[in-house]
Amino acid sequence: MHLYVHIPFCRQACHYCDFHFSTQTGQKREMTGMIAREIALRSGYLPGTELQTLYLGGGTPSLLDEAELVLLLETARTHFSLKPNAEITLEANPDDLDPTKLRELARAGINRLSIGIQSFNDAHLKYLHRVHSGPEAECCVKQAQDAGISNISIDLIYAIPAPDHQVLREDLERALALRVSHISAYCLTIEPQTVFGNWLHKKKIEPIDDDFAAEQFELLVSQLAQHGYEQYEISNFARDGQYSQHNTAYWQRRSYLGVGPSAHSYDGASRQYNVSHNAQYLRALQRHEVPATREVLSRTDQVNEYLLTGLRTKWGCRLDLLAELSEGGFLRSQNQTLFRLFEKGWLQIINDTLLLTEAGKLFADRVASELFLDSESGLIN
């Protein structure tokens, strides 16, 4: 099984980010204690006790001090057993990572870092409202490697408005030079509840240009492929099979427990999501209650979620599993849609598995939603 721990604090808000976090870090210690309590309370959530992966995300988990980090990891070790060589990832911002910090992380057992670099270009970093600079970003990766953490992923953001693709080319060049094992590259997306969302609403900025974003995506995919990075998910690239095991679990319908404010859990039949509000979360945990909402997934939901996540990956969606989840209904009802998508050149079948073509990757959501079973059709439920 898999454990996700959400650390809901950030030093400052990035203009694009709509994840749950607070910049009021005064409650960090109390929060850590309560998250540890939630781990204990929910240790029986899933049948097994062996953790294959543990992921500290956020927010900014690199804001945790050593004691807080140790508390969380020790609590996890108390209530679960960690599989030998279990992947233990921590999301970090470059500005938090100095050699001392990196040694602490390694000591605590962190064996994979996901570093939020986003760009090496200072103007772009400023536009995104990031704290760090380009040189800091490069430096911290090297220091992490020196500290013995070899499994490093970096996050990049593309489609940041620019007159041409020059900055992206430079970003890619500098990222490739670091020889990290893994790169996640996200298209800049303007979410409503963010500074960018607000600016868009007030027409202070233009929406992200589709053509520009598509060109950058193609540039990125080809560059990374040339340098040995395999695109194993729409936005994720790995060298030598060093996939994110934790994230892959999400895409392959494996169950996971998520703790902390706003964290989601999945037990194979339902999803639970914790309240996205630090104070409410703390109040509930003080009463030893978990403030979660539960959503039971219908068979249609299960099929649709599998399409949504599976098609984005190199493992695609297995027809036998789709048939099983839909009690045979999927192929019966979606036969024509499948053929239309094959004809468009967006979808293919290889070894009884539905896979996106290269062209189809740009339309992954559309392909998935066209294949969605109709939740009102009454075909299955």
Add this chain to the structure above:
Amino acid sequence: MKNIRNFCIIAHIDHGKSTLADRLLEFTKTVTHREMQAQLLDDMDLERERGITIKSHAIQMDYLLDGEQYTLNLIDTPGHVDFSYEVSRSIAACEGALLLVDAAQGIEAQTISNLYLAINHDLVIIPVLNKIDLPGAMPEEVKDQIVDLIGCDREEIIHASGKEGIGIEEILYAIVHRVPAPKGDPDAPLQALIFDSVFNSYRGIEVIFRIKNGSVRKGDRVKFMATGKEYFADEIGTLRLQKQPKEVVECGDVGYLISGIKVAREVKVGDTFTHIHRPSPTMIRGFEEVKPMVFAGIYPVETSEYEDLRDAMEKLQLNDAALVWEPETSAALGFGFRCGFLGMLHMEIVQERLEREFDMTVITTVPSVQFNVINSKGELMRVSAPSEMPDPNFIGSIEEPFINAQIISKSEYVGAIMTLCMDKRGMLKNQIYLTADRVELQFSMPLAEVVFDFFDRLKTISRGYASLDYELSGYQESDMVKLDIMLNGDRVDALSAIVHRTKAYEWGKKLCEKLRELIPRQMFEIAIQAAIGQKVIARETVKAMRKDVLAKCYGGDISRKRKLLDKQKKGKKRMRQVGNVEIPQEAFMAVLKIN
């Protein structure tokens, strides 16, 4: 008859008519406080929310004064320009009117036009200065306005506050002593003026009337003179909080009649009913057929809901005699209805009632007025929809309806109002200063321009101060053109509009821009063009979609994303197709909000 008083209240929206009516009912013990809902006379939710009495009602009160028992009939009047004919019929049923003016806001256009109606019908006017308890009240200034307007003495103006119950007794005293008793011959053949009707789902239409001459008994056979239809008076009576059945309603009184009439259309406001056996030779003067002024298509959002919509429209028509419709088809929207409304408010009310009472979401097309088109053979055609407009080659000339608009505002907004009216092709006819800072402007304007967002804009530029009234003045020749919208060369009939040539370019440009925002990218480029005949006057392009994929999809994103895509898929299903282009419903709605 000498102890009957029939009166109405003339007031602008929000000047406190309903509250004052409540107080009168309480004071005369017609209702107890406990029975009193917040606003008794407005019993439709919609009316209460809008603060507008849409359908008029009447209520009877008993009042003992100086040892005499009086019967007071309060006849309620609608307060919006769409319903001015109904107001005139209510006024025709009265001998007196309370002129209710908000002491903080002063006289408004609607008040003045209704006041003139009342004066023309020789009603005695009792001026009442309402809301005198408000901190912003300017009693002396507003009194000046009232004196100027009706030429009364300052002392005749009653100070009142419906909210605080001030002046109620004085008003009742004035009604008894100043309003004359009805005149009429109790022995003459029956003449009863129908001034309203109410739909009752169990008993059919209740006809509300005022007897001018003669009297009516339960069981009498009566004839509605304008429609020629005959009925039995199954039940007659007077209107209290509940209906009070009676054996007879006498000359001069106000009452109701139930005779199993199912459809509102059979009851025409302003009609006269009389006895079959001893009929009156004449009708009460002033009857008019109510004619729709504004026309628009109404379509179900889901094409499969056409039959449900037809059902709903039929039911609406049972108690909305002014609503007319006939089936219509649009290439873009499928099956729907061409509807005629009294005005824009009426149109909005119909739309809202469809939503609230029948749970029907509808698409409304561009509203249009009725044009007189003289074709090249010299024949007259009535055109109230763009689709009916003949090809430009076959048009000799086009006439459009004009109105006389009366706008009253604070003088500081005169400049802005003039600019707005000029922009709406208005011609200033007159400018009268009512007081130093209150001015009345009279314009001649095309009705088509008022139909569209005029009222909202007037309110905006005058910070809510300006009020509007208008009446139809006739038809004038105008240079109108039919503006079409094309998507990749295919005309979208539901987006066509008939506009003045000088406005066509701006209209076309704005609409194309709006559509560019609302039509989602598709797998091919979409050309949006506005055209008059074959001539394209504006163009926008929706570029082909290049990508449709979200950046992130992790543990916490999955369920949100599934719902998002599910919603998108459902939205796509509801889109309408013209040629190969899919159009979301919002695009059809956008035309209504083009400015």
